Amino acid sequence: MTDWMERAVALDANDGMAWTRDRFELPEGVIYLDGNSLGARPRGVAERVAQVLDAEWRDGLIRSWNDAGWFDLPLRVGDRIAPLIGVGAGEVAVGDSTSVNLFKCLAAALHARPDRSVILCEAGNFPTDGYMAQGLTRLVEKAELRWFDDAEDVRAKLGPDVAVVLLSHVHYRSAAVQDMAAVNAAAHAAGALVLWDLSHSTGAVPVDLGGTGADMAVGCTYKYLNGGPGAPAFAWVAPGLAPVSQPLAGWMGHAAPFAFDRDYAPADGARGLMAGTPQVLSLSALDAALEIWEEVDRPALWARSEAMVAFFIDAVLDLCAGHGLALVSPRAAPRGSHVGFDHPEGYAIVQALIARGIIGDFRAPQMMRFGFAPLYLRFADLTAAALALRDVLETRAWDDPRFQARGAVT
Ligand SMILES: *Cc1c(COP(=O)(O)O)cnc(C)c1O
Numbered sequence: 001m002t003d004w005m006e007r008a009v010a011l012d013a014n015d016g017m018a019w020t021r022d023r024f025e026l027p028e029g030v031i032y033l034d035g036n037s038l039g040a041r042p043r044g045v046a047e048r049v050a051q052v053l054d055a056e057w058r059d060g061l062i063r064s065w066n067d068a069g070w071f072d073l074p075l076r077v078g079d080r081i082a083p084l085i086g087v088g089a090g091e092v093a094v095g096d097s098t099s100v101n102l103f104k105c106l107a108a109a110l111h112a113r114p115d116r117s118v119i120l121c122e123a124g125n126f127p128t129d130g131y132m133a134q135g136l137t138r139l140v141e142k143a144e145l146r147w148f149d150d151a152e153d154v155r156a157k158l159g160p161d162v163a164v165v166l167l168s169h170v171h172y173r174s175a176a177v178q179d180m181a182a183v184n185a186a187a188h189a190a191g192a193l194v195l196w197d198l199s200h201s202t203g204a205v206p207v208d209l210g211g212t213g214a215d216m217a218v219g220c221t222y223k224y225l226n227g228g229p230g231a232p233a234f235a236w237v238a239p240g241l242a243p244v245s246q247p248l249a250g251w252m253g254h255a256a257p258f259a260f261d262r263d264y265a266p267a268d269g270a271r272g273l274m275a276g277t278p279q280v281l282s283l284s285a286l287d288a289a290l291e292i293w294e295e296v297d298r299p300a301l302w303a304r305s306e307a308m309v310a311f312f313i314d315a316v317l318d319l320c321a322g323h324g325l326a327l328v329s330p331r332a333a334p335r336g337s338h339v340g341f342d343h344p345e346g347y348a349i350v351q352a353l354i355a356r357g358i359i360g361d362f363r364a365p366q367m368m369r370f371g372f373a374p375l376y377l378r379f380a381d382l383t384a385a386a387l388a389l390r391d392v393l394e395t396r397a398w399d400d401p402r403f404q405a406r407g408a409v410t
Helices: 004-013 018-023 045-059 061-067 073-085 098-112 127-139 151-157 180-189 269-273 280-294 298-319 346-355 379-395
Strands: 092-094 118-122 144-148 162-168 193-197 216-219 234-237 338-342 361-363 367-371
Touching: 004 298, 004 379, 045 061, 045 280, 073 092, 073 234, 073 269, 073 280, 092 269, 098 118, 098 127, 098 162, 098 193, 098 216, 098 234, 098 269, 118 127, 127 144, 127 162, 144 151, 151 162, 151 180, 162 180, 180 193, 234 269, 298 338, 298 379, 346 361, 346 367, 346 379
Parallel strands: 118 144, 118 162, 162 193, 193 216
Antiparallel strands: 092 234, 216 234, 338 367, 361 367
């Protein structure tokens, strides 16, 4: 058996990206493999939030909408995200949740294709995507939801009635990556638009919305972007499609919010995606969390993410062979920055690992999921996690009633 710790130590010693870990405040004794669900807290966020609470809110009061730049925060933060998804400055709006932004964009897509009625949605997508589409079809009488299984199936189902295809770029369970350019081209050839969910992509893998001719995208900022629990989501619409007609036509998306006109007129570009008053506290936390991306060599980071995923899969398949683990994720790149393994006792195994300070998560019915946030993990962490997993399996440490009890959030 290869010495996995020796290999990890050598990789860490030669890692030109090792400096990024020091930009995070990680708790002692924890190996955090859930940055794909809630990113760790970057240094500087607490100070920035304190500044907003004290200097800007307590002391500046309402003057801070102008003086502290609160009004422009959704687009300024969007400008930090833009290079990570391959779009230009001024094109990304940050606010609301991914769920709400899915609703806005799906409705805008239906509006942009008035002679078509079908939302074509990936059946295995993260549930909220399908739920929001179902909610929209209950509201818009002519709209209809149809499901597809995989990229092959999209092509088969792209009929003349399809207005928009909704899918994830990186799958939340398997980490399989869709060929963005190919899906865009197929949809466009059939006259449909594509709405990409980038929740598990942004900050983990390269994304090029502009270069692949994409139409619309939404995504989370509390995963690999480390914006904090409930951080506002982003939304993007190709400049050629703007201004969009989205139904959550609040005053902050109006072309002139402080004209107090009676009738709605959408702002051009990203502002037209906004609805209400920006979430200043959480936007400020996210703004501070995104500062690191100005210094990160992105191609080097994507390579590190891929190397970590490959390393962990190889280590687990080697160290835990014979214990009934089934790899859910693709065996080879391209793939996202997390890995899924099925096991009938997956829930209890994850709990046993968490009790040892190794935090992954569980996705029903039986998948253990381990995320490799490339900004703050080390290869040595991955070996330690794989060794702990082997130990939990060998000793059946999971077979303990306290690891069977399920919390509200898994
Ligand atoms: C995490 C995630 C979401 C979360 O949506 P919220 O509105 O922030 O709860 C949506 N879609 C996908 C694909 C996700 O992975």
